[in-house]
Amino acid sequence: MSPGEKLTFVTSNRHKAREIKALFRSQNVKLNIHFAKTMEIQSENLAEIALFSSIDAYNYLRRPVFVEDAGLFVEELNGFPGPYSSYVYSTLGLDGLLRLVGKNRKAVFKSVVCVYGLVDRPLLFTGNVSGVIAPKPRGKHGFGYDPIFIPSGSGKTLAEMSVAEKNRFSHRGRAVRKLLRWLYKDRRKI
Amino acid sequence: MSPGEKLTFVTSNRHKAREIKALFRSQNVKLNIHFAKTMEIQSENLAEIALFSSIDAYNYLRRPVFVEDAGLFVEELNGFPGPYSSYVYSTLGLDGLLRLVGKNRKAVFKSVVCVYGLVDRPLLFTGNVSGVIAPKPRGKHGFGYDPIFIPSGSGKTLAEMSVAEKNRFSHRGRAVRKLLRWLYKDRRKI
Numbered sequence: 001m002s003p004g005e006k007l008t009f010v011t012s013n014r015h016k017a018r019e020i021k022a023l024f025r026s027q028n029v030k031l032n033i034h035f036a037k038t039m040e041i042q043s044e045n046l047a048e049i050a051l052f053s054s055i056d057a058y059n060y061l062r063r064p065v066f067v068e069d070a071g072l073f074v075e076e077l078n079g080f081p082g083p084y085s086s087y088v089y090s091t092l093g094l095d096g097l098l099r100l101v102g103k104n105r106k107a108v109f110k111s112v113v114c115v116y117g118l119v120d121r122p123l124l125f126t127g128n129v130s131g132v133i134a135p136k137p138r139g140k141h142g143f144g145y146d147p148i149f150i151p152s153g154s155g156k157t158l159a160e161m162s163v164a165e166k167n168r169f170s171h172r173g174r175a176v177r178k179l180l181r182w183l184y185k186d187r188r189k190i
Numbered sequence: 191m192s193p194g195e196k197l198t199f200v201t202s203n204r205h206k207a208r209e210i211k212a213l214f215r216s217q218n219v220k221l222n223i224h225f226a227k228t229m230e231i232q233s234e235n236l237a238e239i240a241l242f243s244s245i246d247a248y249n250y251l252r253r254p255v256f257v258e259d260a261g262l263f264v265e266e267l268n269g270f271p272g273p274y275s276s277y278v279y280s281t282l283g284l285d286g287l288l289r290l291v292g293k294n295r296k297a298v299f300k301s302v303v304c305v306y307g308l309v310d311r312p313l314l315f316t317g318n319v320s321g322v323i324a325p326k327p328r329g330k331h332g333f334g335y336d337p338i339f340i341p342s343g344s345g346k347t348l349a350e351m352s353v354a355e356k357n358r359f360s361h362r363g364r365a366v367r368k369l370l371r372w373l374y375k376d377r378r379k380i
Contacts, residue, residue: 040232049232080282084232091268091270100289
């Protein structure tokens, strides 16, 4: 069994599962997925949230797991919605966030992957992507804030990209590629 | 030792400590306070957050404790900022919330007190107060959203009230009075 195949990705988000599955598949690694909601703590630090969640997932499944936590940090809003991006999306929606953003439209999408139970310590991998908040939603792919986030170096929102293209640009793609690089140190081109 | 004096209130918020101290003092009960930040989980359910926090506080102090968690739930915003009120306050501020609220200005301030380690089960006491979001901040007392919350039956915001007056109206006052009633069943007039 290859190192990646020992791992189970635990999530309640089918979009995340799809994106991470595609990244693993590009390395010919089959991804095990377990759909479940893990406990998340309140923290402004995604790594701390992911660490606790991975412990919770491991305690439940008792096999090597990883979780991923992400958030959109809008500069002008002191990082809001940050770690609570999903809650804010489900209450205020994209319109609510657009109403709050003014002149400075800079934002960073951050992702943290935490692996627990594979080696004798937790492993953390982070991925950030800078960009701007679009004036209005565009695109039908992805989920969450994808329709209003334009990564630097692209004219498209994340929701105007296919899964493969989003993975090339996205915070999550970056974090998961670091995990894959760690798992398969000899594959230089991940 | 009276039942209330066996308890330690654990919080990192000196305003909450002041308000709850006043409620205990009005019953001639001395309140033990331990200033510390307890772990909070992400949940849309304040009782769940308070329960986990109280367990965390108890595991740390190993004596009967209580914690209090509160949030402002704005009807038009699907309950936002709810359990994340403190984070939203520190990132968006009052202005951010005021920008989001439209015609329907109804809101509910909710409080949950959770006692752990006193009897053989956790005890939960809740207090809600309905009101409206003021057009702009008024008053210098209190903390958080107090300057923009007008409880039903008052023309003042919570920040225009003394601690004693706020306690009469507030969600926190209601929850803590239920706790005091539970502790001192014979004192009918709490």
